[in-house]
Amino acid sequence: MERKTKIEIALALAVIMLFAAFLLFWRQKAATPTTTTPTSTTGITSSKDKLTTSTGSTDTTTTPAPVVVKETSATTVARTFVERLGSYSSESDAANIEDILPMATASFQKQLETLAKQARASSDGSYYGVSTLVVTAPKTVGSTSTQTVLSMTTQREETVGDPGNTTIKYQSITITLVKSGTTWLVDGYTWKDGV
Secondary structure (H helix, E strand, O other): OOHHHHHHHHHHHHHHHHHHHHHHHHHHHHOOOEEEEEOOOOOOOOOOOOOOOOOOOOOEEEEEOOOOOOOOOHHHHHHHHHHHHOOEEOOOOOHHHHHHHHHEOHHHHHHHHHHHHHHHHOOOOOOEEEEEEEOOOOEEEEEOOOEEEEEEEEEEEEEEOOOOOEEEEEEEEEEEEEEEOOEEEEEEEEEEOOO
């Protein structure tokens, strides 16, 4: 085996081991934290103390930490929605639209489902794909406590037929979001040509 091949294999194994270590670390971080409360060291058990021993050693009671509901910002929802909506492949059968349905209001979900049906019906067998990336921070166009309108610029890479036939264009989009409890939901969008 060539030295170059051995080095490439060693690097690949190192990358895999680092990825596995990252996954293990991430899983441990994602686990629910627990709070440890020491109990009485006397031999008497009260209703307040859950576990005690008569030897005087301290036992502990483990209780789960309270769950904190974290609100997702409107800009985060809008950015995620735009990148998923605008990234499509004729081979994915409108999966991008199915993915964003939970991010939309009930009335807007119906419009998105119609869009998915149209995308499936318009497939002519040739490859078509577009990848969308938000390239500017979302700007607030208008806002109230329960509704916000954001505008952002995207870079869209479009491929027709084969990978060599790719074009890049920049396109603006305006997103309307409404607040439902602590969640922002998309209620409409408008693509604009150019930036």
